Amino acid sequence: MQHIADLAGVSRATVSRALNDSSLVNEQTKNKIKLIAQEHNYVINEAARNFRLNQSQTVTVVMMTDPLVNQQSFDPFFMEMIASLLEALAKSELDMLVSQEPITDAAAFRNSRIYRQSLGLIVIGQGQGHEQLNELASDKLPMVVWGVPTHGQTYHLVSTDDKQGGKQATQHLINKGCKNIAFFGDKASADSELRYQGYCAALNEAGLAINAELDITVPFVTDKAKNVINAFLDAKPKVDGIVCCSDLIAMSAMSCLQEHSLKVPSDVAVIGYDGLSFTERTSPPLSTINQDIRQCAYKLVDCLVGLINGKQVENTLADVQLIERKSTQRN
Amino acid sequence: MQHIADLAGVSRATVSRALNDSSLVNEQTKNKIKLIAQEHNYVINEAARNFRLNQSQTVTVVMMTDPLVNQQSFDPFFMEMIASLLEALAKSELDMLVSQEPITDAAAFRNSRIYRQSLGLIVIGQGQGHEQLNELASDKLPMVVWGVPTHGQTYHLVSTDDKQGGKQATQHLINKGCKNIAFFGDKASADSELRYQGYCAALNEAGLAINAELDITVPFVTDKAKNVINAFLDAKPKVDGIVCCSDLIAMSAMSCLQEHSLKVPSDVAVIGYDGLSFTERTSPPLSTINQDIRQCAYKLVDCLVGLINGKQVENTLADVQLIERKSTQRN
């Protein structure tokens, strides 16, 4: 910067102001300085700038649940969320840091580097940390949570309407003529619980009984899913439709059904949840409840940027929508 | 830090040295200072530190190909790579920044913030930038590329043996008794070209003819894949096996085959490529050539860290391996 200042015949102060478009600098001088800076490939030292301003351009994304399925791979839902956040933050010229360590102690977290030196926080999922997050909500550090509306929650939240989604999924199967609809999911997670409520609501409205034997706890992400599903099917249950809490579970379900010589969807119809793109490539193509992860990521970032700029922001409850996919039978 | 120094009755300099485990500080003093720092929840200001040391802990990951399939979602292969890099870098206490802008001009890139203020570079794919990367290879900035060994390449490279992979995939189908094996992929990308060479090599070794009509250009990632595949199948080709250049293509292929009332694998066997975890959930489960993305990500990071520490590092050509998945017929 000194070099640029010398070339322009002004002081460092003026260069700094010129590059920051300060109104204190003459237009002409400003343009001249900008030109010289450009010509000499000057790029500002962000480290120095951030240090001086005592700020950072880094937003930390905290994963409250373990996105690691096993030692091999990740849950595509979380990956799509991460990738979308990456894109959305980049558009706002923000850097992204990802922390895989859930917040388990608000007080300790306040002393962490993440807390002290981030511009803001995006928290993915609430995990077991609802209380901790509530505690952090009153701090100055901007924070937005992706999760499920919870009793007494004071932090800023972006969520999708899980109950509505569960209902829509179930209604879709009812409309297809299913009478004995199973629910595959793990209600230990709050979103699944809500989806189950939607499932029950849809059955009630349609005058169908809720059969506890068709409420199956299928783990979200592990390989155990298939074992549970196979055990269920081995008992030859009376079932003609399955509402699944994730597209992955739905894929496993379809695979197991076909291994049991049951045709999808004629014998048993299946619907997934999440709207992951590979659902259009399954056989048969899988209808699903789309959460529009990308749009949610943008909402999270919008909300956070709003908070950073000191605006009042409102919680968002995004709608979900059914994506119906049909097999095109050929020949 | 001044505060800690006062409390310990020493100068800032000593505190700094103590926290950095300098041998110039007495053990006793060191411990005392560390204790006090801990008690007072002191965390070092990374911004100031990095500024002073004129370094950063940020590694930039540059995507040379557009991972965006469309406005909705991302290629799971790249996402898994990103997520794995994230994990691997975190283990080395490095931050990760992702740039979606391919390097198209080495000279211009040298003036970018990314170039000037990153600790190192991990480049994913070569795209059209082989020459540019070669130019950057001689710079001081540590750089590792994930890609395909290329003639005259001077940059550090981590890759998998695509030719071997294509060969293995094809041999697997040959072993299953397939005689008319198609190749689904887009040879515009160098890795697919290599896989095709492996495919040809396997056919040759088995004494099978290479039929140009079974060499189908299927786009990697777009929705057009299904159209191309359906057009191919509509012509009722003589085919009993398909080597696919990605798991997504394989999924589409299986879906299209089943829509054409062709049974997988009895009528037509299919093998994928990448080793994505959802291949175990397809119906039927999809055999695939595993690239072990996670391990490759670790190798990339290892290699980069080596370069950062001034070590000599060697290029890596990782083996791929067949994952065979079988349908378990029940009832």
Add this chain to the structure above:
DNA sequence: GATATTTGTACAATCGATTGCAACATGGGC
């Protein structure tokens, strides 16, 4: 006891930008 050596600590400069305040120039009003 005087000097040499080792060890531990403090002083102060430094990194590259920002910014309050002072200083200066210019022009208009009286």
Add this chain to the structure above:
DNA sequence: GCCCATGTTGCAATCGATTGTACAAATATC
């Protein structure tokens, strides 16, 4: 011709850490 308002620019302090050098204290050597 003097004063003041206005608009521009420069000076110098500042952010929080690191580190070369100087200095002080403790110990060793003769």
